[in-house]
Amino acid sequence: MDNKIPYKIYLSENELPKQWLNLRAFMETKPAPLLNPKTLKPMTAEELSDVFCYELAKQEVDDTTPYIDIPDEVRDFYKMYRPAPLIRAYCLEKALKTPAKIYYKFEGNNTSGSHKLNSAIAQAYYAKQQGLRGVTTETGAGQWGTALSMACSYFGLDCKVFMVKCSYEQKPFRREVMRTYGASITPSPSETTNVGRKILKEFPGTSGSLGCAISEAVEASSTNEGYRYVLGSVLNQVLLHQSVIGLETKTALDKYGEKADIVIGCAGGGSNLGGLIAPFMVEKLQGKADYKFIAVEPSSCPSLTRGKYAYDYCDTGKVCPLSKMYTLGSGFIPEASHAGGLRYHGMTSTLSELYHQGLMEARTVKQTEVFEAAEQFARIEGILPAPESSHAIRVAIDEALKCKQTGEQKTIVFGLTGTGYFDMYAYEKFHDGKMTDYTPTDAELQKGFDGIPNINL
């Protein structure tokens, strides 16, 4: 064991980043802009600010400013749970008998249980600054809704969460955490919106979907005065806020003279991975250092590995702007899996473009393999990981085992985005041998591709 490097590297509060890193500003070929679904022209900040807070809309379209100041109020909140530890997985290395050095950035040490809080607090701050009364959002697995509830509570904002009905019923404890923070939670589809009523009429007894919950949340933001809609992933603004993950990780490694060889993260909408790799990717883009980046996605929802790079709708209801991204089609409904946070048909435009340029790799893993890694990790490193995060653990272990074969002492860094305390139902399935895997056939994927609009700009 290298005695100089502790198990947990905690940066001091002074080392907390003062600015977010805007990865797009460093890219020569920028990610394609969002398109207005009616005009098919690039969305301006003004247009976006009908739905989003104005400052966030500005951040969304800004692909030139390399660093953006983190407001003091947001930094003060960050100090309650950040800097997050970078942990040297000594026990895992020993158990795997690998020469590789393994580090993970742990974002689960806060009540929301994940990295989502990093962007939630920023979005709530800008909403408060704009003098809004509150915000609306949707949540599936519940991590984003929880994070936003905490952030809104802190700034005294109202928070209306549309929670996919089946999650609302299956995850009553997630719901109660949000209620503890004063949020109002509505099972979606609901009778409170036009779109909800329409869907309920058409599909009585439906247990809802993320696409529907988004539509309800967007509608509620427009019909309630003083409200805007906020979103926890996919958007550029979210990647910007999440860069705090990567910046802290890089500072911690630099401090101990460590250089990552491989950086691994799970990828649903891309918020965590985009944030984690940001400062490393900048060095790669500038030719200062080389890194291997691996995005890990579930075999049931393989947007990067098997999707098409095209303009597509971000939501099932087709009311949101179009984004150029790797997509399975907005009509693709991924098989139910226990990693709700990774069940998105597309991928944030920034990561899509980087992947398209060959600057990043992607890999799919099966659910049961993921839970094997999750349980192994929990037993060895003590932390019970979220199913989403465990996708990264799976690949980190695989890479460490490769090093064992080749004898290479690579430095592997992965993002441990959250804890699995509210996912024990999934662990139960796994323990009882009732968990199954799913990989869509080419024919099944084709159906989703058929719904992608034909837009060539």
Added chain:
Amino acid sequence: MDNKIPYKIYLSENELPKQWLNLRAFMETKPAPLLNPKTLKPMTAEELSDVFCYELAKQEVDDTTPYIDIPDEVRDFYKMYRPAPLIRAYCLEKALKTPAKIYYKFEGNNTSGSHKLNSAIAQAYYAKQQGLRGVTTETGAGQWGTALSMACSYFGLDCKVFMVKCSYEQKPFRREVMRTYGASITPSPSETTNVGRKILKEFPGTSGSLGCAISEAVEASSTNEGYRYVLGSVLNQVLLHQSVIGLETKTALDKYGEKADIVIGCAGGGSNLGGLIAPFMVEKLQGKADYKFIAVEPSSCPSLTRGKYAYDYCDTGKVCPLSKMYTLGSGFIPEASHAGGLRYHGMTSTLSELYHQGLMEARTVKQTEVFEAAEQFARIEGILPAPESSHAIRVAIDEALKCKQTGEQKTIVFGLTGTGYFDMYAYEKFHDGKMTDYTPTDAELQKGFDGIPNINL
């Protein structure tokens, strides 16, 4: 805001205590010894080692060695989640508009969700050293069972947990966390022990009790070769291991030149409070400094505030040694409450003796007041506390508000023993206005007192 003191004080790994503090060694009048229930004579380490691991039995009876080395293997495990942060509650101070300085030692940043892991890993270590195959225990709320499962998994020991049947059914997720760590969980009463079968025959359909689960776990340790019984609170050995909480707290305060005026902890069996106050109490006993210590107990189970100081049985089945303690009687069944960890009829002998000597205060609080404080704290400080821990929060807030009235700038330190992620059912009751309070009448307490044996030594 005092800029010199960060929100979170993280000690370095080098500052992790190398020795536990044995508070009894500093007491002039020692806590009374455990008595053999058959002979009513003080238990020797040899006698105790029929049930407990030998090293732990030695620690149990040792009231003279002031410091005991923490084995390297245990310290290595501690490094995965310790030193635990001492947090300056800047946000709470501001919200309360109090001149008081408030600090809390947060023990919830590990998968077991509480301080219980500090002793679980020590007990598992000594079991492994002794060459045992495994250990047995009982769990009610589930935090101890979870901690022990993690500890046993780390050392490759088998772990048999008897979980009170109503908890087993109501808290399936707690159960799954334990299964993730490879423990076998049996709902108690069960058909696997004589005592379980007897109880099931006598009370068909019973949902179990902690007293019964203890009896089953003790029986299982004696009928399975290579097993011993372990316990998560009440015992002196547990207080010894938990001294790591107080030692870290004091080191952190000293580092910033802070001196506590009031130290507050919730008290069920006394493990957390005994550990937190240990080094401060030593200074008080030595006349080096004065501190006000407050033990907080639920009004439904007021062992210190309304109990008798007498020798009593530690378990309902009366098979365990007798302990001199503040007790409500081993037959006292506390009203069901949402702070399962505080529903013990007695109090560890060390704290009982200190309280008897007037070195410590005690206070009761009502359940609904506790949850009000819990929710307030969650919203302001971001951490969702366990119901047990929230008893300490309630009194810390009360003391801070007193300072607001008097204008005194006292320094208040309290123990935040754990998180409430598996207690959301209780929060739901609170949100829905369905939570009630309970305070036993004198007549009800008298029934419990009637069962206390008449032992005068």
